[in-house]
Amino acid sequence: MLFDCERLTLARRLRGLRKNQLAQAVGTTPKAIGQFEAGVQKPEEPTMRRLAIALGVPVGFFQAGRSPVSMDGAHFRSLRSTSQIERDQALAYGRIATDVVAVLENLVDLPEVDLPEYPVSPDEIAGSGPIEAARLARKALMDQPGPVPHVVRLLEAHGVIVLVLPEAAERVDAFSVGIHPRPMVFFNPAKGDYWRNRFDAAHELGHLVMHADAEPGEKVVEDQAHRFAAEFLMPAEDISGELPAKPDWERLAELKEAWGVSMAALLYRARTLGIMTETAYRNAMSTMSSRGWRRHEPGTAKSLEQPTMLTRAIEIVGQAGTGRDGVADRARVTRADLDLLVPHR
Template sequence: MNSRHRSPVQVGDVAHLFDGRRLRLARQLAGLRKNALADKVDKTPTAIASYEKNTKRPAPTTVAQLSLALGVDPSFFLPGPVELDFSDVVAHFRSLRSTTQLARDQALAYGLATVEVSATLERHVEFPSAEVPNFEVRSDEDSPEEAANLLRSTWELPTGPIPHLVRAAENRGVLVVFSAPASASVDAYSFEGMSRPVVVLNPAKRDYYRQRFDLAHELGHLVMHTDAEPGSAKIESQADRFAAEFLMPREQISYLLPAKADWGQLQRLKEVWGVSLQALLYRSRALGEMSEVTYRNAMMFLSSKGWRRQEPGVMPVLEQPSLLPGSVALLESSGVDPWELAEESRVPLDLFRQICSRSPRYMPEDDSNAAQENLPSGVVSIFSNRN
């Protein structure tokens, strides 16, 4: 029987089985603080907190109000495929000072919803085992570079450029998804999920080269910083060094890097290695192939040409994830409706489709600018972006 014709879950049953952690998930996905949600359902913030901590269960009428206020089906509040533990998840956001707590909470909730969707799909499709080694960073001297080479070795990557970094990560069990349009204020981020590592990419700048470096940066966090306090300049620098070595290993690229700003040669290297001109210049200086003066002059030239914002040449299409979307397509070909999978995951269908999309969904340019300029928090309800 098609799930669209199943008997709906009774609100009274949801009240008895209510999981407060899923209320917190829905609230953060919607970009609401406790007091804002309390106002919507005519309750106190203390009551909302008690529901989320499972110290008090809401009445059936309150469940219905919460469902309506948050734009989710009452069944969303039933225990899901993954036991959520917010206290055990440490996400690495690029800059904690420039990103509000509300925006980070919303972004992390999106990542946790991704874990739930993945856990549901893994009931029906076999996923690759997660293969991300843990490398303790003892000191800044060579440690990030050693970690990058360890990951290349563990993943048995070939010598030279990595042709499709997203696919390489997915083949080793890393969940890679695009963020929701509402999270445009949050850069790429990562965390160790309850079942497997997760990287959420922000495609707002639509930059193939930036996306690859972002993914390599986040892989650095997953390898080196599982227990580190996120957001510090030190660990962000370590992740950048990891990304540079991972994408452009010293032994494989140093002899190719020009000592002077040979733009033709740099452009050719950019196309082959899948990194930006700026990354190549920085790498050339870091490896001692280019002097500090030459590097600074080259960067000044980049700025004068407007290339720091948009480099010359054709921009390749963003690398696309295939693990989740491919699984959905496989199941759909076997007669399983995505609606059924979304229901099993306990997430709204539009959110399920966003998480399992091969291509990013862009907020219209004007709306994106308005969201960033008029809302200091940068938060818009993820559920508002319905197709």
Template sequence: MDNSHRASQTLASATSFFNGERLAMARQLSGLKKAHLAALIEMSPASVSAWESGAKQPNRATVAKLALALKVEPQFFGGGAPPRVNKPHFRSLRSTPQIAQDEAEAYGQFIAEVTGMLENAVHFPEVSLPDLPVDPEEREMTPEEAAKEARAFFGVGPGPIQHGIRLAERAGVVVVFSEPGVAAIDAYSLHSAGRPIIILNPVKDDYYRQRFDVAHELGHLIMHHDAEPGGKVAEEQANRFASEFLMPADEIGRFLPTSTAGRAWAQLAELKEHWGVSLSALLYRSRALGIMGDVSYRNAMVRMSQNGWRRAEPGRMVSLEMPSMLPGARAVMTSAGIDDEKFLSGSGLPTYLYEIAASRVPLVETRS
């Protein structure tokens, strides 16, 4: 069978079994509104809406145009419904445009689908996260109490957590970097039918802040199954969880300075390297524990701004913690003679996104 005949069969199959939900997923992955996609294929936005809702089906020529515009293979549209995922926990819904929220959610669906495919061939750790719900009023548990229980659940002894991403992956959480199209969004997390997922910002090239991001998102996954994503209370609770998780009060409290006079900055720098957290996080922790007063804290943050440390702090660690679950699975597939295209064949999923998700280093180039 020659390639042209095979391609014709693929188009025919994709047209016969066209799934509008997958069109919506592909469109959102590309960061396009319906009107933009319609303009690219020279059709009406109403047609795109009808295809996505299932009210109508595109013909074979249109399926080919959609595949080309959205950088997927035609067979992508013939698959089953995309994986079900919860709404992602974003740091701020107000500052996150709807189109970016949709793209981030679709990327979560993509990660869930790829992970499910890999699990058919590669063994992953069982999902093992504590279930420690914290409601907005904190009637039964506080974020700090949840963090203490989580440390005990994970078997973390006294002292700093050595590798946050590895801890999450051992608990069965998929940790990946986001695609360049949503790099403006901070780290976010979501639950899927298969596994919880944490998605990190590849542009945020800071070891110390990245560790706080991972702990923050773990907090959401552990505490906020039913919380409204992006809510101010839930975000503050996740910050408090991360602070206690990374810097237990009964361990770090006696070492935090009451002000930034004398050798306090040197002391803070030592604490930063020992606990693997930012100066900003240490200062915030000192104030939250009542060790540093509001005036001293404000003065410290002014000094941080004057030194340019609000954007980029000094620190010894220059390499990020890296995910290993998906990159390791991809390496296993490659060693078995199954390259990316062969692995994704039949699914129609975009190879470039799989390369980003399963890379051993964050990729921040723009899409070609």
């Protein structure tokens, strides 16, 4: 039976297992698992079946799959707050997502990738690059003033694949990968915050627009994406006249609903634009902390913006005769993993 060592590594990472954990589950040694994954040794068929059972995949999963897509350039929000195994698991989901997308690309027309590029040097600490990049992106993607109605829908309309990570990867923050042929953005549903989710989306868009060649995880690069997101969602030209100079909570609550950003983001924006003094800002944040608003701000709870492009694509190919099982088979992923990545509506 054919065996592709990279597919074993992919399956192990998908399940968030270390080599010693997988070895224990199948009754072998971590060294043997390492040899299987390195291609030094091929597992015997009984061992291969035990591997498949332990990893929740069919034996056929280990056969040569689709062309590997590198995820080395993934932009994670903070490399320190997540373990390597957690990032590996999230990237494994990204890897099989590329296989699903490749299958769908052959069956249905997805929106053309249409993102502007505005490279900003990772050495630029306080320059105007991120602001200019955000202004360019807004003009290219929506070309209208005011709030962004639906950030996820905007990304999808311009060819970006947006996916929600399965709960197994709950400690991983949002991340993006500018891979060929389609950029991808992944969200974490465990955060469960509509306001933060929108800011995350704009932050990851910043990476896609500015950081094709930047080293992922660098603090300056993350700060640049943060500044991009603030300008993209709250353009200085449009919002400056609306922001209060002092923490007017009723006014901030109104702006939060209108602009789709948190009160904390609005306060920070007021400070960075010089509308609110440093002292007023710190007092406002202190008040938010004392009231427990740093964790749960007041306001109407809203459902996260949900991606629909791939769900709709699967519905279309299903109507043409290729159901979810057929898509999963062609992509060489399990039906369960497909349903996790692309839920039913």
